[in-house]
Amino acid sequence: MRIAMVLGLTLAILVPLTMVRGVVHERQEYRRQAVADIARSYAGAQTFAGPVLVVPYQEEIEVEEPDRSGIVRTVSKTVQRRWTFFPKTLAVEGELKPDIRRIELHEVRVYEWHGTVKAAFEVTIPADHGAGRERRIGQPYLSYAISDVRGVAVAPALQVDRRSRALQQGGAPGHGGREGLHAVLDPLHPGQLRRVQTELQLVLAGTERLALVPLGEQNNFALSSSWPHPRFEGSSPRTRIIEADGFRAGWDIPGVATNAQQGYLAAPRSDDGTRAANALAGVDTVSVSLVDPVDVYSKTDRATKYGLLFVLLTFIGFFIFELTKALPIHPIQYGLVGLALAMFFLLLLSLSEHVEFGWAYLAAGIACIGLITFYLSAVLRSVVRALGFAAMLSTLYAALYGLLVSEDNALVLGAGLLFVVLATLMTVTRKVDWYQLGGRAPSPARRDPGLPAS
Numbered sequence: 001m002r003i004a005m006v007l008g009l010t011l012a013i014l015v016p017l018t019m020v021r022g023v024v025h026e027r028q029e030y031r032r033q034a035v036a037d038i039a040r041s042y043a044g045a046q047t048f049a050g051p052v053l054v055v056p057y058q059e060e061i062e063v064e065e066p067d068r069s070g071i072v073r074t075v076s077k078t079v080q081r082r083w084t085f086f087p088k089t090l091a092v093e094g095e096l097k098p099d100i101r102r103i104e105l106h107e108v109r110v111y112e113w114h115g116t117v118k119a120a121f122e123v124t125i126p127a128d129h130g131a132g133r134e135r136r137i138g139q140p141y142l143s144y145a146i147s148d149v150r151g152v153a154v155a156p157a158l159q160v161d162r163r164s165r166a167l168q169q170g171g172a173p174g175h176g177g178r179e180g181l182h183a184v185l186d187p188l189h190p191g192q193l194r195r196v197q198t199e200l201q202l203v204l205a206g207t208e209r210l211a212l213v214p215l216g217e218q219n220n221f222a223l224s225s226s227w228p229h230p231r232f233e234g235s236s237p238r239t240r241i242i243e244a245d246g247f248r249a250g251w252d253i254p255g256v257a258t259n260a261q262q263g264y265l266a267a268p269r270s271d272d273g274t275r276a277a278n279a280l281a282g283v284d285t286v287s288v289s290l291v292d293p294v295d296v297y298s299k300t301d302r303a304t305k306y307g308l309l310f311v312l313l314t315f316i317g318f319f320i321f322e323l324t325k326a327l328p329i330h331p332i333q334y335g336l337v338g339l340a341l342a343m344f345f346l347l348l349l350s351l352s353e354h355v356e357f358g359w360a361y362l363a364a365g366i367a368c369i370g371l372i373t374f375y376l377s378a379v380l381r382s383v384v385r386a387l388g389f390a391a392m393l394s395t396l397y398a399a400l401y402g403l404l405v406s407e408d409n410a411l412v413l414g415a416g417l418l419f420v421v422l423a424t425l426m427t428v429t430r431k432v433d434w435y436q437l438g439g440r441a442p443s444p445a446r447r448d449p450g451l452p453a454s
Contacts, residue, residue, distance in 0.1 A: 043151030090216025
């Protein structure tokens with residue numbers, strides 16, 4: 001009955017622990033809303049793709065269509081088409097200058113990317129090969145896809161073959177969409193090889209994440225920042241240096257090792273026929289996120305997952321005291337101590353929003369362990385026994401903190417902690433006569449045959 005009661009109370013403590021986890025998730029949602037608010041007023045996470053060289057043209061084609069009487073006739077139609085040329089080489093470099101924006105209790109990381117984008121094209125317009133077809137080549141243009149054009153902090157400067165070119169909003173001439181920038185080029189003639197060198201200087205603001213799309217046949221990217229905690233996603237950098245004063249990373253990506261060109265061509269077109277950066281969701285990218293190494297919500301959420309273990313070990317300790325010391329502990333006393341253990345996680349969450357996580361953890365641990373020690377000194381009728389429980393809880397909290405701050409080694413540390421706990425319980429109870437404590441003698445099958453019958 002006592003074992004069933006301990007297990008029942010342990011499961012009952014799951015209710016306040018679940019409520020605490022619900023509060024953690026609610027605060028996480030508040031932070032996501034803060035990030036969205038900053039993105040609306042500043043600029044969102046940025047994806048930058050380009051340049052690509054687009055040559056629009058009109059072509060007369062013959063198609064078979066039924067007329068009103070149902071007779072199929074051959075008619076001529078004018079269709080709008082375009083050639084899309086990707087860079088032979090694409091070199092992108094620049095520095096991300098980080099900053100912090102606050103909304104109430106939440107800090108959001110923003111940046112300004114001071115970037116240089118160099119691209120080299122080799123373009124040959126196909127000659128008109130269709131007999132009787134009329135093809136009219138339009139004005140070629142360079143297209144840059146930017147997921148949030150509001151992040152263009154200052155007027156970008158573009159040079160094409162060392163001559164300045166004006167940049168306009170939108171992905172194509174005559175369209176004012178917000179999906180990027182474009183620049184009109186000189187006409188191109190069929191059958192002639194044209195080499196085009198471009199260089200773009202821009203300052204692009206964004207929130208937390210910058211992604212680059214490797215559209216060239218050979219891509220060389222280099223990014224740096226004074227933020228010391230980057231997270232790289234997509235293709236891993238070929239070289240990386242992460243130090244206390246920032247990071248530097250470089251990528252060398254051949255076009256055959258990425259689906260960027262195919263993904264760009266397959267992405268949904270906007271009304272003007274270009275691809276917005278937001279439409280490149282399934283395309284290979286190189287991205288850097290400025291992450292928070294002390295995310296209080298994720299750490300608190302991970303800590304609550306060990307709450308049931310804390311409660312169970314404390315109740316087992318009470319149970320052993322009851323059996324070995326004949327010291328009755330009322331179920332209400334079990335429950336109050338369990339609630340005090342659950343309160344630790346709520347205190348940790350509330351304090352960590354105002355002070356550093358380590359100090360919040362220390363303050364919440366001291367408060368809860370102190371309260372439990374004061375209470376148990378009366379329940380266990382001994383200050384020494386209460387201090388013993390305090391030492392056990394302090395060890396558990398210290399081990400849990402080690403798990404939280406050492407995410408890469410969390411599994412091995414957690415396994416080691418469970419092994420030590422099990423070994424301690426087996427050592428303490430190795431001489432306990434469970435049959436005697438259970439109030440009955442062992443069955444004959446379990447009696448030692450070398451002992452005389454009672």
